[in-house]
Amino acid sequence: xxxxxxxxxxxxxxxxxxxxxxxxxxxxxxxxxxxxxxxxxxxxxxxxxxxxxxxxxxxxxxxxxxxxxxxxxxxxxxxxxxxxxxxxxxxxxxxxxxxxxxxxxxxxxxxxxxxxxxxxxxxxxxxxxxxxxxxxxxxxxxxxxxxxxxxxxxxxxxxxxxxxxxxxxxxxxxxxxxxxxxxxxxxxxxxxxxxxxxxxxxxxxxxxxxxxxxxxxxxxxxxxxxxxxxxxxxxxxxxxxxxxxxxxxxxxxxxxxxxxxxxxxxxxxxxxxxxxxxxxxxxxxxxxxxxxxxxxxxxxxxxxxxxxxxxxxxxxx
Numbered sequence: 001x002x003x004x005x006x007x008x009x010x011x012x013x014x015x016x017x018x019x020x021x022x023x024x025x026x027x028x029x030x031x032x033x034x035x036x037x038x039x040x041x042x043x044x045x046x047x048x049x050x051x052x053x054x055x056x057x058x059x060x061x062x063x064x065x066x067x068x069x070x071x072x073x074x075x076x077x078x079x080x081x082x083x084x085x086x087x088x089x090x091x092x093x094x095x096x097x098x099x100x101x102x103x104x105x106x107x108x109x110x111x112x113x114x115x116x117x118x119x120x121x122x123x124x125x126x127x128x129x130x131x132x133x134x135x136x137x138x139x140x141x142x143x144x145x146x147x148x149x150x151x152x153x154x155x156x157x158x159x160x161x162x163x164x165x166x167x168x169x170x171x172x173x174x175x176x177x178x179x180x181x182x183x184x185x186x187x188x189x190x191x192x193x194x195x196x197x198x199x200x201x202x203x204x205x206x207x208x209x210x211x212x213x214x215x216x217x218x219x220x221x222x223x224x225x226x227x228x229x230x231x232x233x234x235x236x237x238x239x240x241x242x243x244x245x246x247x248x249x250x251x252x253x254x255x256x257x258x259x260x261x262x263x264x265x266x267x268x269x270x271x272x273x274x275x276x277x278x279x280x281x282x283x284x285x286x287x288x289x290x291x292x293x294x295x296x297x298x299x300x301x302x303x304x305x306x307x308x309x310x311x312x313x314x315x316x317x
């Protein structure tokens with residue numbers, strides 16, 4: 001049934017006819033044990049129920065399905081212990097390679113070293129762990145964040161606040177770095193009180209924005225958030241306080257979640273080209289699986305700023 005050249009054609013046809021009659025299905029587990037590989041690829045993400053990661057997985061599947069590989073998809077739910085167990089399970093299942101975006105808690109690459117020691121290729125995407133050398137596909141977050149400050153400045157905003165995530169994670173560090181560089185380029189003050197690194201949810205963002213405007217004195221006239229859920233919280237807080245958007249305060253998010261064009265006003269945000277990231281990461285992993293040395297490869301995707309009504313006060317969209 002594997003088309004071995006030493007088997008006569010007549011015999012092969014007889015075997016196939018009998019297999020169809022008996023509805024025979026090959027035992028993939030036995031085959032993987034015999035080959036030492038499962039012809040499968042593991043994917044580990046922080047969360048499956050985020051649009052960004054769902055689209056990345058879709059892009060991965062477009063490439064791996066055509067190449068004959070099955071996907072084993074895991075989520076860490078932002079916990080390092082689960083991420084570690086995910087990789088242990090994939091190793092036990094003899095996957096041919098792993099695509100991973102690390103959890104919020106991940107600070108070591110010892111679990112990835114275990115895969116490398118077992119000669120299982122790893123490609124990192126989006127969130128990467130410092131110190132672990134592997135092929136990777138990331139966004140040009142610093143550059144895009146500077147572009148956001150360019151846009152806000154052009155719209156007349158000068159007191160720009162930042163809501164972000166933990167700086168130990170590369171994507172949040174790079175978005176904050178771009179924010180600071182953009183502010184400094186225009187000579188704008190980066191105020192410690194108008195920065196936060198634990199406001200990635202709607203609830204935490206709402207609380208922080210309400211606190212800013214309850215303190216009295218000078219307040220931000222724009223808010224740049226490192227994620228769209230944070231931006232949603234900021235918009236809801238401003239609306240409850242009766243502060244008009246974008247006339248008094250502009251808001252820009254990051255990720256282009258499906259709800260953003262339907263907000264009032266529609267949210268300016270960033271398209272991270274997530275599906276393309278998935279396709280590129282999968283293609284890169286397949287190259288490594290087939291013997292290419294791509295360990296130093298870093299593909300830096302440039303996201304696209306989408307300007308909508310939440311940050312446009314000098315012109316009509």
